[in-house]
Amino acid sequence: MTVRIEDREPGIRMLLLDRPASRNAIDMSVVRGLHEGLASAAGGVVILSSTAPASFSSGADLGLSDDERKAVSDGLYDLYMLMRSTPRPIIAAASGHAVGGGAQLLIASDLRIAGPDLAIRFMGPGHGLAVGAWGLPSLVGRGRAIDLCLSMRPVGAEEALSIGLVDRVAADPLDEATAYARHILSLDSEAVAAVKRISDVPDPNRALSLEMEHNAGWDGAAAPRE
DSSP states (O other): OOEEEEEEETTEEEEEEOOGGGTTOBOHHHHHHHHHHHHTOOSSEEEEEESOTTEEEOOBOTTSOHHHHHHHHHHHHHHHHHHHHSSSOEEEEEOBEEETHHHHHHHHSSEEEEOTTOEEEOOGGGGTOOOSTTTHHHHHOHHHHHHHHHHOOOEEHHHHHHHTSSSEEOSSHHHHHHHHHHHHHTSOHHHHHHHHHHHTOSOHHHHHHHHHHHHTTOOOOOOOOO
């Protein structure tokens, strides 16, 4: 088992990368485990993390053959698309290394909570690849996105927070993610799905129209007091 799938609380599914000996390097078993765990989630919130705080994911397994690495890359891009398209909010809770494909798992998540020792690195151009250019501009802006892709330098947790690459830094990111997931579960699930869907639309005018359409049927009722 390279991905632990745990439903610890109603409505919260944990997907935990579990290859600690290889710093959670990604092979096809990891890709399949993440895809199956996300696709079979009954609803609610998904938390993506690891069983080894020292490393979120060191990227594609370098011990694979060329054909295997290509299959992993193709499978990961299918997974990123699923992560972006599912109505379920995905919270990444990451510590240690997040490199290459692991870094892309972070930016494909809807919310990112970092441990103080998180180091994010996009290494694609060193291998003739474009890695992260699809998702970074919406988080950090075009100039910073190009810099992170081309410099391939590690970005620590505090810098990542300051530029918008992560949303929070917490001593225990998994505990913080679980608390946030509980809050999300207290909200209207259709509104939560709408926020995710609308926020992913790049055209502000189209996003405004979608939000107006979603809210047009509101009856004006006040939310219940907590």
